[in-house]
Amino acid sequence: xxxxxESLKILxxxxxxxxxxxxxxSGLHSSAYVQCAQLMSKPDKAHKLCVSLxxxxxxxxxxxxxxxxxxxxxxxxxxxxxKLLKKESIFCERVNGTFKLRRDFIIxxxxxxxxxxxxxxxxxxxxxxxxxxxDSGGLIIGYACLIDRSDKKNLLNKKIISQVxxxxxxxxxxxxxxxxxxxxxxxxxxxxx
Numbered sequence: 001x002x003x004x005x006e007s008l009k010i011l012x013x014x015x016x017x018x019x020x021x022x023x024x025x026s027g028l029h030s031s032a033y034v035q036c037a038q039l040m041s042k043p044d045k046a047h048k049l050c051v052s053l054x055x056x057x058x059x060x061x062x063x064x065x066x067x068x069x070x071x072x073x074x075x076x077x078x079x080x081x082x083k084l085l086k087k088e089s090i091f092c093e094r095v096n097g098t099f100k101l102r103r104d105f106i107i108x109x110x111x112x113x114x115x116x117x118x119x120x121x122x123x124x125x126x127x128x129x130x131x132x133x134x135d136s137g138g139l140i141i142g143y144a145c146l147i148d149r150s151d152k153k154n155l156l157n158k159k160i161i162s163q164v165x166x167x168x169x170x171x172x173x174x175x176x177x178x179x180x181x182x183x184x185x186x187x188x189x190x191x192x193x
Contacts, residue, residue, distance in 0.1 A: 021183035036118035109137035
């Protein structure tokens with residue numbers, strides 16, 4: 001398994017973990033920004049993190065039937081983990097604002113589901129996936145992600161298996177620390193187009 005230091009080095013080398021002054025999609029400010037799409041665009045580097053995450057998952061769970069990931073961010077991570085664990089990997093997509101299974105994907109009654117994402121912050125996407133699993137009659141055995149930045153303040157009631165846990169404080173505009181005030185803020189990410 002990769003160490004935290006090795007994992008952080010890969011995240012920084014691939015620009016998946018940036019430092020500076022960022023305005024997040026929530027409107028909050030942060031001194032770091034996570035963009036796993038940058039990591040996943042470098043398959044050799046992403047593979048190393050996914051192998052390590054898969055090893056952690058194998059130690060924690062031995063009864064996975066299927067992996068479910070939310071589109072878009074989780075698809076590649078879920079696929080790679082599924083390939084490494086030799087498990088079927090499917091994804092859900094938003095249809096009118098709600099996650100749905102499409103493309104003839106199904107979760108069978110009592111099927112044991114591991115939800116895999118790229119990044120978990122609030123756990124909202126994972127929770128929406130959970131509802132989909134429950135509505136299908138499946139059983140959630142747990143959650144896994146490359147980066148857990150929830151600070152244990154997520155909406156999930158199960159342990160998160162992650163390759164890296166990051167504590168990244170966020171600030172409201174009126175409470176910015178002096179060091180952030182000195183740096184020009186940028187709005188990265190897919191939601192800030």
